[in-house]
Amino acid sequence: MSKLPAHLTIDWLQQQYKDGLISPKQVIEEIILRAEKNQFMNIWITPPDLSWLQPYLDNLETINKTDAPLWGIPFAVKDNINLAGIPTTAGCADYSYTPGEHAKVVSRLIDAGAIPVGKTNLDQFATGLVGTRSPYGETHNAIKEELISGGSSSGSAVAVARGQAAFSLGTDTAGSGRVPAALNNLIGFKPSLGAWSKEGVVPACESIDCVTVFAHTLDEAIKVDEHARGEESTDPWSKKLPKLVPEHPEKICLPEETPEFYGPYAKEYQKAWEAAAAKVKEQGVPVVYVNTDLFAEAAKVLYGGPWIAERWAALGDFIDSKPCTAVPVTEEVLRSGSPENYDAASLFQAIHKLQALKRDVKNLLKDAALVMPTCGGTWTREEVSQDPVATNSKMGLYTNHCNLLDLSAVAVPAGDAAPQVPFGITIFSLAEQEGLAAGTADLWMTRSKEVERTKRHKVKKETTDLVVCGLHMRGYPLEKQMRECGAEFVRETLTAPKYQLIKLPGHPAKPGMIKQNKGGAAISVEVWEMPVESLGCFTASIPSPLGIGKVELEDGSEVPGFICEGYAGSGAEDISALGGWRQVAAVRN
Known part of the structure; x- marks a missing residue:
């Protein structure tokens, strides 16, 4: 048996299976050991266990490998996405239910031969960007333990970063599929609204929720997208969108203003951003500087406007029926969307404002990609506990606008801001031009490898x-x-x-x-x-x-x-x- 590397990837596992050097059961057994060893990190709500995973392994024996491109590939599922026979908690035990069917996107991946290895921890009801708002414990950062993991898809990101899954599913309403990617040195891909079905997903803001993927490489994220993407006739939010094909943009947009940075590594984050912006200019694509105020205006609509009422519409009855059941800060956020705070007129005013912003963004980003920091900083878990609302709010500065404006986004690593403190950028494109975000990300990753190789050559000398x-x-x-x-x-x-x-x-x-x-x-x-x-x-x-x-x-x-x-x-x-x-x-x- 080959020894499993610290990071599991689809390509490595497929080569091992092809060469007969390892079996899916051996992979799962190692993942179970890793999950037990990392139990203190609060990655899982339902951890990997052969008692319920064995049927998936047995099923692989009946599948023709040529018809199952993800045969034997382990993946993690955020615990607001249904996995048949396993409780869905959304981070709240009293809310828990056991679905009889998989979420549509999970079913597609299982049909492709992938193995769901467990349900991951999250900021309760997917309300948070820090990874600390869970009664199942604060999920630790995969690289520097005292830092936040990012949320709400905290466990999903850390499971991949700690070698307990080759890829994982998260969800993204305000940045939950991108912030944890940046803080744990991963790729986070958020498709256009409706590209992946969200049937069988606990809603946060149902009209703008997305299912997302965390992976170690862009190619592997796209490989998952090939199987997850597709219209579902039973899902009213699902859309028929073309296959994702990376394309180079005609131009790359950078913010003309200096982004705001925060937290204990604010200065280091600013330097990392300046270095990233300089490298963007080396991609061989024309760069233009744009005013990003319209993105900030859209971001304010999500939590500073009536859209928060959509969260209350999804969960208000549960919160009212079981007061004090939710994590206090989560209940506070949800109740801010209750009917006494917003009326129908304010919602329509916000819709009209947002429509105008969408028009302006469409004109700005036609045939282009926008690059921004994924986050302006990070925090220690202790700092978040001292000021849970303000610290969480800061994490969404460059993410909250995305789904309201129906943009596609790819979060990619961009080096370290400080030792063991990853920095990341996010590349945005219009929904109907998803390939431009992916193509720009591919340019970035290719260029990063070339630069790193050159650096290593200089160190190695010969x-x-x-x-x-x-x-x-x-x-x-x-x-x-x-x-x-x-x-x-x-x-x-x-x-x-x-x-x-x-x-x-x-x-x-x-x-x-x-x-x-x-x-x-x-x-x-x-x-x-x-x-x-x-x-x-x-x-x-x-x-x-x-x-x-x-x-x-x-x-x-x-x-x-x-x-x-x-x-x-x-x-x-x-x-x-x-x-x-x-x-x-x-x-x-």
């Missing part, structure tokens, strides 16, 4: 390519040696058709690659880039009959890599016909 053909490849036990030496995976390729691949005796089994004078086969290998200063120690650790020599690749180039002394071929099992060690492992499993 590197060399190194060909590996066995246990040092990705997903195998000795990959960690490559990582510890500072090596990075570059590509997969083939050798020239001049090699014999043998199985060497011993445990664990490993291959040896011997160049032939005549004949031979092309062997599948990986090329890594290793610091020259690490190569000596690495080479010294290799046991005979293996060693480092020149390996001829299919393009005729010769690259340092693993070779085997010729004497080892005598009496050894010849596995050349299989074409590589991954293929050998697949056959034997």
